[in-house]
Amino acid sequence: MSAAFPIALASAAILSGTSLLYATLGELIGERAGIVNLGLEGLMLIGASTGFAGAAVTANPYLGVAAAALAGVAANGLFSYVVITRHANQLAAGLSLTFFGLGASALIGRPFVGAIVPGLPHLGAFDLLVWLAAPLAIVLSGLLYRTRWGLTLRAVGESPAAAFAAGRRPDRVQYEALAVAGALGGISGAHLSLAVALTWDEGMTAGRGFIAIALVIFAGWNPLWAVIGALVFGGAESLQLQFQARGVDVSPFLMNMVPYLLTLLVLTFSGLRGRSAAPAGLGRSFFGVE
Amino acid sequence: MTRLRMLLAALLPLVLALLALPAAWPAAAADNLIVGAIYVGSVNDYGYNRSMHDGLMAMKAAIPGVTVLEAENVPESAEAERVMEGMIQQGAKLIFATSFGHQQFAFNLAQKHPDVDFEHAGGWMQAANFGNFFGATQAAWYPMGVAAGKMTKTNTLGFVAGVPIGYVIGNINAFALGARSVNPKVEVRVVATGSWSDKAKEAAATGALIDQGADVIAMHVDSPATVIQVAESRGVYSIGFQSLEARALAPKGWITGLGFTWGPFMTATAKSVIDGAFKPAMVREGLGEGMIAIAPFGPAVPEETQALVTAAADKVGKGFNPFTGPITDNTGVVRIKDGEAWGGDKMGNFDWYVEGVIGKAK
Structure with missing residues (x-):
């Protein structure tokens, strides 16, 4: 007989939540350093196609994931240069990165459409990236709140000028944060192509990058809450499909709205608290102290 | 300097003409x-x-x-x-x-x-x-149902649908009718992703159907690659749709599949254009006319099942209409009366599932 419904739902939520979690954690680190990156969707796409291509070429899915992480770092490096060194508007640069990623990933993935690659093998119930996702959130949380690097990073995100006055280099910390974010964004995409869908298709992230950006807000910029958020959002997607498979009559359109309704609710209530959890310097360029 | 410019100006139209030539x-x-x-x-x-x-x-x-x-x-x-x-x-x-x-x-x-x-x-x-x-895909799905109905051990078939429009519902209905013609205990579970191509959702939909006990998965999305590979990785059977080549994706669990064979129609059309005799028409052809074919069977399919499927395909090719009454929907209402048969335009207008399909079509 079929698996019990709660177990099936939980495992489906974990599987679809994993790539969301990597993407969310990446965006979160960048935002904590004061940089909002709307190009996450593009990063994920580059990761998905590079990961798939890497696995196809090397016949090793883990090397594919590594390639995806590197590609994510490279793509975010470009973004970093534009917004940190050249002080470009982060929102405009991020959206450009999304479209750049859409095109670049199509170009990279084109020769590999229809390739049959080894997917990430299951170690027990899940693949390695699933097992590492929640521990990674704990590690990042430790890094942010219990190390000097994390303290500096958060200080830069709140007030680059103050961090600069205290002898820190805001631009360097932001570059580091965005490198981590790029790697995580790439891995997030690779999980989609190498563990979930087992194929590469243009635009296959289908908006998940933007959901992850919303999830950062949902999580209140806290990596541990991001785990919960990714499970809730992943679960909302799975629940709708699991309901259909059980013949439960709910509108799929309604179910598809649930994640966004949740985000709106969280935004409403975080607004009511009177104090935003967002880093104070988020989205602003730091031109140095004259 | 000016002379060079004049030379360039004179050369430019020539270059452009050369470029336009090919x-x-x-x-x-x-x-x-x-x-x-x-x-x-x-x-x-x-x-x-x-x-x-x-x-x-x-x-x-x-x-x-x-x-x-x-x-x-x-x-x-x-x-x-x-x-x-x-x-x-x-x-x-x-x-x-x-x-x-x-x-x-x-x-x-x-x-x-x-x-x-x-x-x-x-x-x-x-x-x-x-x-x-x-x-004309609907009737062609009937032999696919026969294959699935014979191969399932859990009596549960899964169907991943992209957008559940009437045309797709017709395919699912014929699939269910074929399956229940050889195995009346079969039920068909349907999950619609709401998109013709959303790989991650197709993967999750396939997983959801397998979680519900489906051990044969069929699909109607643009590319069957994700659904078939997820089914294969979870050790269940699959039935392909769109291209006959999809069997490469499931070396173990492949049962069979439907593929469009547009070659003969396209050849005839091209010839008519060459002869200056192009005639527009609304062409809807199926197994009998060779616009759809049945893919080779996978290694797991016993010979007697293969024979049953081939016989069902022949029957459809010779004009058998699976939508011949009496046919009841899954709420027990008779939708096609005894002696009535549905075809043509009605194949795209289904808004109900036949008995044996779990779910609501609207």
Whole structure:
């Protein structure tokens, strides 16, 4: 007989939540350093196609994931240069990165459409990236709140000028944060192509990058809450499909709205608290102290 | 300096003329037909686009001297019009617009270029130089149901649907009717993803069906690649749709599948254009006419099941209509009365599931 419904739902939520979690954690680190990156969707796409291509070429899915992480770092490096060194508007640069990623990933993935690659093998119930996702959130949380690097990073995100006055280099910390974010964004995409869908298709992230950006807000910029958020959002997607498979009559359109309704609710209530959890310097360029 | 500029200015028209020459060439020497084809996705998708590409290649092999111009990933927007216009500039006299959403854009061009013939897949528009064609898939799903009904051990079949429009519901209904003709205990569970191509959702939908006990998975999405590979990785059987080549994706769990074989139709159409005898029509053909074929069986399928499936396919090919009454829907209402049979337009208008399908069609 079929698996019990709660177990099936939980495992489906974990599987679809994993790539969301990597993407969310990446965006979160960048935002904590004061940089909002709307190009996450593009990063994920580059990761998905590079990961798939890497696995196809090397016949090793883990090397594919590594390639995806590197590609994510490279793509975010470009973004970093534009917004940190050249002080470009982060929102405009991020959206450009999304479209750049859409095109670049199509170009990279084109020769590999229809390739049959080894997917990430299951170690027990899940693949390695699933097992590492929640521990990674704990590690990042430790890094942010219990190390000097994390303290500096958060200080830069709140007030680059103050961090600069205290002898820190805001631009360097932001570059580091965005490198981590790029790697995580790439891995997030690779999980989609190498563990979930087992194929590469243009635009296959289908908006998940933007959901992850919303999830950062949902999580209140806290990596541990991001785990919960990714499970809730992943679960909302799975629940709708699991309901259909059980013949439960709910509108799929309604179910598809649930994640966004949740985000709106969280935004409403975080607004009511009177104090935003967002880093104070988020989205602003730091031109140095004259 | 000025002399150099003058020289350049004099050379420029010459260079431009030379550049324009190759583009004009095929049109000038046009006793050989140039055929254009636009696809909404990649021709390596093991699915719909692959089947269209294979059809074009069969046509090319059958008629010597035909040139094929292809464009992949052509969106269902005004961009499609520009791509086809470019093909016409290169001398194309016959265009296959292969995605449903290409229809209006192809039709606009057909009005503009009365000397170019168009064939659109799946639509309804008609003009002197604009015809449309598609596979009559519903009845062809019946033998797929027979295969699934014989192979399932859990008596639960899963169906991943993209957008649950009437045409897709018809496929699912025929699939269920075929399955229950050999195994009345079978139930078919359906999950719709709401998109023709959302790989992550297709993977999750396949997983959800398997969680519900389905041990045979069929699908109607643009590319079966994700659904079949997820089914294979979870050790259940699969039945493919769109391209016969999808069997490569499931070396163990493949049962069989339906694939479009557009080659003969495309060849006949190209010949009619060459002879100046193009006749637009609304063509809907199935197993009997050779527009759809049954894929080779996988290693797990016993010979007696193979024989049953082949016999069912022959029956459909010879005109058997699975939608012959009495047929009740899954709420117990008789939808097709005894002695009545549904066909033609009604195949695209289903808004109910037959008995044995779990779920609501609306």
